[in-house]
């Protein structure tokens with residue numbers, strides 16, 4: 562993985578423990594995943610997660626010296642065939658805009674863009690906890706479900722994050738934020754001022770990174786831009802609907 566991602570469009574060289582933790586929380590399923598092997602070395606991989614009738618590509622990569630020979634295409638086709646055989650209904654992934662090799666690979670395999678996603682880094686100019694209170698995961702997850710207008714992507718889904726040690730704040734006007742001082746996994750509120758209060762509260766723990774905010778959420782995206790947030794990545798979410806073979 563480290564070799565295949567050594568020239569990735571953003572730096573991504575996790576240590577073994579964080580890589581294993583990310584695979585595990587996302588629902589990595591070895592039986593749904595494929596590797597290409599050459600003389601005992603892994604030269605390409607498709608790491609796939611499974612949840613209900615959905616499959617999700619956690620990551621795909623081919624070592625630099627082995628690219629352009631169809632390895633990723635073959636691995637992708639194997640993963641898609643395995644998903645169909647298992648009765649899965651859809652296959653999902655995200656790809657960074659501008660990673661043209663990967664974008665073309667996924668298009669060739671039949672994936673279509675479903676929505677655009679923005680990633681922001683935010684050093685909040687006026688962190689302030691006063692209008693929110695710390696709360697437990699179950700309570701904040703419920704509040705977010707009530708006010709959110711869009712589904713989080715796989716890596717931020719409630720099933721993915723439910724076991725993680727996360728700090729969360731609740732707003733008394735309705736709404737919540739899960740993840741403070743680091744990765745913000747979910748945020749939603751009854752109105753824009755509550756949304757602003759939640760960001761200000763979460764920022765008291767440290768600077769914030771929001772990965773995969775739906776670009777069509779103009780209220781949240783405008784607020785992040787007004788606060789000086791840096792949109793450092795835009796991603797495309799892609800889906801392949803699978804034929805029901807049963």
Ligand SMILES: CC(C)(COP(=O)(O)OP(=O)(O)OC[C@H]1O[C@@H](n2cnc3c(N)ncnc32)[C@H](O)[C@@H]1OP(=O)(O)O)[C@@H](O)C(=O)NCCC(=O)NCCS
Nearest residue numbers: 565621622623628629630631632633634656662663665666
């Ligand atoms: C993207 C990646 C997995 C492709 O692996 P690969 O084994 O070289 O892919 P393939 O040989 O099967 O090529 C598949 C298709 O991808 C596209 N593609 C691959 N590399 C490309 C490049 N450098 N430029 C343009 N298109 C490219 C082509 O459409 C190609 O099909 P074609 O040869 O019929 O035109 C590989 O470049 C990689 O590991 N990149 C770094 C990690 C990464 O970006 N992973 C994806 C994260 S979402």
